[in-house]
Amino acid sequence: MGASPVLDTARFDTVAVDAINAPDFSLAGITPLLCVFGAAAVGVLVEAFAPRNVRHPVQVAVALAGTLGALVACVLLAGTREVTAAQALAVDGAGLFLQATIAGLGALSILLFAERSLDPARSSFVASAAVPAGSARDRELMTAQRVQTEVYPLATFAIAGMMLFTAANDLLIMFVALEVLSLPLYLLAGMARRRRLLSQEAALKYFLLGAFASAFFLYGLALVYGSTGSVQLADIRAAGLEDSTSTLPVIGLGLLIVGLMFKASVAPFHTWTPDVYQGSPTPVTAFMAACTKVAAFGAILRLLYVAFGDSEWTWRPLVYGIAIVSMLVGAVLGLTQTDVKRMLAYSSIAHAGFLLTGVLGLGPGGTGSGLQATMFYLLAYGISTVGVFAVVTLVRDGDGEATHLSQWAGLARRSPLTAAIMTLFLLALAGIPLTSGFIGKFTVFRAAIEQGAWPLVVVALVASAIAAFYYLKLVVLMYFSDPAEDGPTVGVPGLPTTIVLAVTVSATLVLGVVPGAVLELAERAAIFGA
Amino acid sequence: MLSNYMPFVGLFVLAAAFALFSVAAAPYVGPRRYNQAKLEAYECGIEPVDQPLTGGRFPVKFYLTAMLFIVFDIEIVFLYPWAVSNEALGVFGLVEMAVFIATVFIAYAYVWRRGGLEWD
């Protein structure tokens, strides 16, 4: 054996001296991230030092300032293309577009968090998550005016993690971002004010499965690093997969994909989605469904297009198959759901499949319109999703939100406006023309067809038709059924929810009727890397 | 190159086989005589605390302490390399570490203000 290489002190010394150098750091390029991380840190301090009675408005203001500041920063940075922080972060068109999308949708979600006039208990969140469900203290808190304010820093951290996720140019940073965005979500999922046990169960399931998926990602990262010698996407790309005898990076890619697909709730890694969407507080569900989807697809796009863009022949058949499975699982399983939130969870799974259709629009040498199509779809889908869950928060009975489908019967007679708004979002999710969903589907299908994936598009159309059934079932239920005797009431939304509904409704219509400007923006932003 | 790792594979197989064999064989070959001590959870020699039958809870004080330890542990982990490379990193390193420590202290301040440091 001879001398152990590990104990070769001479080598150790050289490594230690040369390893750490001051990295180049473009502070301007990461302003959006700094805004949100800063807001999150300030939020923690507010939580620590501000008196209880001013915390809520201050926290909402801080979180909104952070997200909207990030949105503005992204807009101001438009056109910037650089790789910074020791090659770990990419500031590029696609990253900024997706970061802006996440920041915007995040701001809307925070507005939903801040709604205080719908629930008699003043908030969707439990005042003290540590109090056991059903205990005397818990019942006492139900009627108290105390509200949970830690959700705002948590959500802000999650948004920061999501934005970092889409900007990560390095698998390790990507993993860190994955954890930063996941951990707050696990907590948020368990904080529902009503049906707390369901919420806690959802949180635990999400946490356990999320940890499982993170392990897959980490293992994949290790394998890729082991075979290519780098965690940076550009280096992985340079190493390539041309050497077909090397199976390690391929397995690594597979495990990375598993980890990311889990976050994007793509079948067959979707199993957590219905339970978690149903159990979580609805504003959190809106946040997860919209922002996490954007972030996860941002990372998927970056991983597949940048790190493995030259060897797309390896992952194309896999993504092809997963897209089909996801679309069909989401569409078919959604048919028999009786809970609105579960139904929307399956809708989210089906939409993940449609998004993968767009991901397949990558042509040889980085051509193709897959990136811009997927980005537009993410924006359109995210807006409609926040909107649709916002409507779900409005329909309530004595026990909180009335999410059973039968309770929505005849809603149009009780509240025509609410039913009309819900119908608009459902039509958008179904992809009916004159809504954003149609343009989104159209662009991703076109991108896929341009790369010859028309059989996939045929399956996608079939899946759309099946999924349209359950969207329209709810529409029919709202308009053509007699309302139940003791049916739910439609709450009068406060200012935050009203703003969210106004923004999402108008954006859904604008993106459906005059999408030209945004499509063009997505096209111009469809650039990865410097 | 992969062939160098063949002994590792052999070791894995051997270990797995041993574990499987032990688990599978134990019920057949081992005697089954239960007593109080055997049925109790193994807790490093400490008597397990009784849990209320109504779905009770157990204190997380140790857990909190462990988490706080990790916060500062990580801080130290990063402080060492900075100390070694201080010359090379210069002012950038100083500012960066200051920001890092400040960030960690935000977490500390939160724990302190929310009573995480109080034992009872």
Add this chain to the structure above:
Amino acid sequence: MPETLPATGLLSASWLLIALPLLGAAVLLLGGRRTDRWGHLLATGLVAASFVLGVLSVVQLAGLAEESVTVDLFTFIDSGSLDVRAGLLVDPLSAVFLLLITGVGTLIHVYSIGYMAHDPGRRRFFAYLNLFVAAMLVLVLGNSYVALYVGWEGVGLASYLLIAFWYTRPSAATAAKKAFIMNRVGDVGLAIAIFVMFAQLGTTSYEDVFGSVGLLAGGTVTAIGLLLLLGACGKSGQFPLQAWLPDAMEGPTPVSALIHAATMVTAGVYLIARSAPVYDATETARTVVLVIGAVTILIGAVIGCAHDDIKKVLAYSTVSQIGYMFLAVGLGPVGYAAGIAHLVTHGFFKAGLFLGAGSVMHGMGDQVDMRRFGGLATKMKTTFVTFGLGYLALIGFPFLSGYWTKDAIIEAAFDKGGTSGWLLGGVAVLGAGLTAFYMTRLMFMTFFGTPRWEDGVHPHESPPVMTVPMIVLAVGSVAGGFLLTQTFPLVEWLEPVFGPEAEREHVIAPLLVSVLVTAVVAVGVIAAWLLVGRREVPVTAPARVSPVVTAARRNLYADALNESVFMRPGMWLTRALVWVDNRGVDGAVNGLAAGLGGSSSRLGRAQTGFVRSYALGMLGGAVIVTAALLAVAS
């Protein structure tokens, strides 16, 4: 086609011609009851204004060197390579129609003020009438086939609304549906013709289409010609689509006069005359036009002999007379102008006859059965005189309108030469004789003989508001033919459109033709006197009659033919489709839905709620994913 120039002066305001009646229709329909009291006066005034404007426009047009102007209005359809501009074309041909439509239209509006005075739906009637005038003007003034089609469907709609004006009567509602549906059959032909033009030429404007007819294959031109003919047959009640026109008499009589005698039903003639360059290029299509014209002349005349309903007789007379016009335009360059001339004079005398019939009905308590008339000549003097003049004009009494214009057509038919010329000429002469017979029969049964009125009917002359238009039209019936053929020849006026009158050799001398036709007409009149005039007319139609009369009374079995050839197979097809839809399509859809639902619940069982099974699923997925990737990569 002569050069067309952009319109100047008054002509550039030609859109007002259409806009005025359209405004009337809009005001009356949208204004509701508020316009009940003065709506009819507004409608009449607007049509009259349109007429005055039309006259001034035509005067200006006559002064121009080119005598053909276009007015470009706006882009109607702009889709890819299809760019249809809405524009107007005012040339001698459309000018003739412009004056006929607005002129006769104004008279009939005036007449309707009296005729509809006590009808509760008067406002609605005038609104539809205005709508009709506007649509008809679009039809004739449009500068492309698409514009023509817009007007074509517009008049179809107005016709439908007006036939079903008394929609509470089942017969009126049925007649309206029949008219509309049979028109659809023709419209399909017109629409396909336009599609073919667009597909082959990329344009539908008259100027471009006619300019490039020569570039098309012979078969395509013939197809376009035949498809246009199908449209023309539907609108003009020509064989085999004639059955709707007599039923359309369920509408108020002014409607029959304006739409179903003078203007709308002649749109088919307009279409063929307008498409002269197309027909000039296809002998086959022209021959078909000739055959249809000749067959229709006889069908209309024969059926006209057998009916007792005064309006139905006039309706079949219209069918027959339009047959003459088709015959004329089918003859090609020698006949276009003759056909249009007959169209104009026919518009005058047939409108006059219908108004007269309306006046009779007005006086007889809405009775239409001629067996219940008789001896009205003394009771309704003005009506008798005006109706009589229209009658003489129609049968071709020497030197009245019909004599000039119908003889010109018969002459041209003979001049075609050969067997076909003799055949067509013979048919036309025979038709003239039959016309004389059935019209004389009508005269005898209505105005002469002993009164056979129902109890409680007191015939009286209509008010001046009704008789004045009749008098004007009677004057037109008397003098129109002479004016249009002798003093102010329409042939010359239309020269810019159809080219100079062709030199032709007369097979029979024109004088001889006149004598022959007059003789045959006299035979017809005498026969009517012998068979009807000198006998007592039974109040109920005799049941024991020859098979020919029975067939004629049954409209020569046209309805039975339609029923057996189109309706029954259509019903069978519909039933078969419904069956296939219920069993096949719905079954498949429902089965599919049930299958999906079933698989949904079966797959749903995998969603157990246990984290361990979820994790197992993920693990399985991860194994499949990596295995698949390895399979692809290696």
